[in-house]
Amino acid sequence: MTCVLTNAGSKKYKTCSPTFPQVVAERECFAMEKSSRFHWEFQRVWWWTLLKTLYHFLPGSKTLSFGLPGCNLACQFCQNHHLSQTVGAVRAAATFSPEQIVHEAQKNDCRSIAFTYSEPIVWSEFAMAVAERAHAANLKTVAVTNGFVSETHRPRFFACMDAANVDLKSIRNGFYREYCSGNVEPVLNTLRYLARESCVHLEVTNLLIPTLNDSDEEVNELAVWVRKNLGAETPLHFSAFQPAFKMQTWQPTPPQTVFRAREIALNEGLVYVYTGNIDDVEGQITVCPQCHQTIVVRNGYTIDELHLNEEGCCGFCGQSFHGVTADG
Numbered sequence: 001m002t003c004v005l006t007n008a009g010s011k012k013y014k015t016c017s018p019t020f021p022q023v024v025a026e027r028e029c030f031a032m033e034k035s036s037r038f039h040w041e042f043q044r045v046w047w048w049t050l051l052k053t054l055y056h057f058l059p060g061s062k063t064l065s066f067g068l069p070g071c072n073l074a075c076q077f078c079q080n081h082h083l084s085q086t087v088g089a090v091r092a093a094a095t096f097s098p099e100q101i102v103h104e105a106q107k108n109d110c111r112s113i114a115f116t117y118s119e120p121i122v123w124s125e126f127a128m129a130v131a132e133r134a135h136a137a138n139l140k141t142v143a144v145t146n147g148f149v150s151e152t153h154r155p156r157f158f159a160c161m162d163a164a165n166v167d168l169k170s171i172r173n174g175f176y177r178e179y180c181s182g183n184v185e186p187v188l189n190t191l192r193y194l195a196r197e198s199c200v201h202l203e204v205t206n207l208l209i210p211t212l213n214d215s216d217e218e219v220n221e222l223a224v225w226v227r228k229n230l231g232a233e234t235p236l237h238f239s240a241f242q243p244a245f246k247m248q249t250w251q252p253t254p255p256q257t258v259f260r261a262r263e264i265a266l267n268e269g270l271v272y273v274y275t276g277n278i279d280d281v282e283g284q285i286t287v288c289p290q291c292h293q294t295i296v297v298r299n300g301y302t303i304d305e306l307h308l309n310e311e312g313c314c315g316f317c318g319q320s321f322h323g324v325t326a327d328g
């Protein structure tokens with residue numbers, strides 16, 4: 001299935017069924033036995049991980065997403081802690097080489113391969129090996145990453161990627177130090193690098209956790225930073241926290257908080273601001289900034305409407321679409 005469909009702005013369609021098989025795979029290239037997971041899904045917000053929120057990259061297409069154990073941060077709220085915080089050997093059910101991963105993607109009509117679920121920077125040798133083969137097979141690559149990477153490795157890793165969704169967990173260093181065992185500065189540097197010095201399509205996700213990073217002041221600070229440093233058209237996703245890992249007893253984020261964050265960011269001049277992990281149709285649509293017509297209507301795992309013309313531009317007024325389309 002391709003992602004450019006109509007030239008009139010009226011045609012509706014649905015993507016394929018979201019119920020793809022999940023298997024567990026084993027990574028071969030580590031000396032220690034480790035495991036990875038395969039998961040088939042569409043290019044959209046995955047409701048419980050808050051990951052893969054790429055709304056402007058090959059909309060309507062499928063992505064093969066997989067991850068290996070390990071992360072260089074230790075977020076107390078990690079939804080995938082069973083994978084990201086694994087330090088020992090994990091029993092695996094199957095083995096996939098880079099070639100096999102690419103083959104699986106082709107076999108299932110995927111347009112891209114996403115490195116996700118944990119932190120691909122810590123298993124970047126494997127990710128880059130897969131990326132090399134993916135590009136040779138005319139597939140795109142996506143990194144879902146925390147952006148916590150050294151200046152030395154940053155260009156090498158992202159040279160293999162076509163798109164990135166970077167988690168900006170907070171604009172404040174205190175949050176990173178206390179809840180993630182990290183620092184915000186390397187993440188901000190990665191975001192600046194991607195926006196200014198690379199051709200990688202960039203989207204940003206901020207997980208709102210009640211009382212920790214969800215104040216109006218902090219949301220405003222973050223939105224202003226994104227606009228000034230990455231550009232007003234950078235898609236920004238606000239996601240709702242759900243209790244997980246070491247924060248099992250923490251309250252989930254009320255939808256109202258996510259709505260409010262979106263409003264603040266829009267008022268600060270950001271063009272594409274989305275909500276995630278809550279039931280909010282309005283917060284999932286993409287509106288053309290030129291003619292203000294709705295050009296993408298999302299509904300959970302599916303895209304209900306996609307109004308892009310054959311050039312990948314707005315199907316109503318021809319305004320270019322911010323992002324990457326199949327033919328644009």
Ligand code: SF4
Pocket residue numbers: 071072073074075077078079080081084117118119146180
């Ligand atoms: S960066 Fe992501 S994968 Fe790593 S611990 Fe934090 S939430 Fe989990």
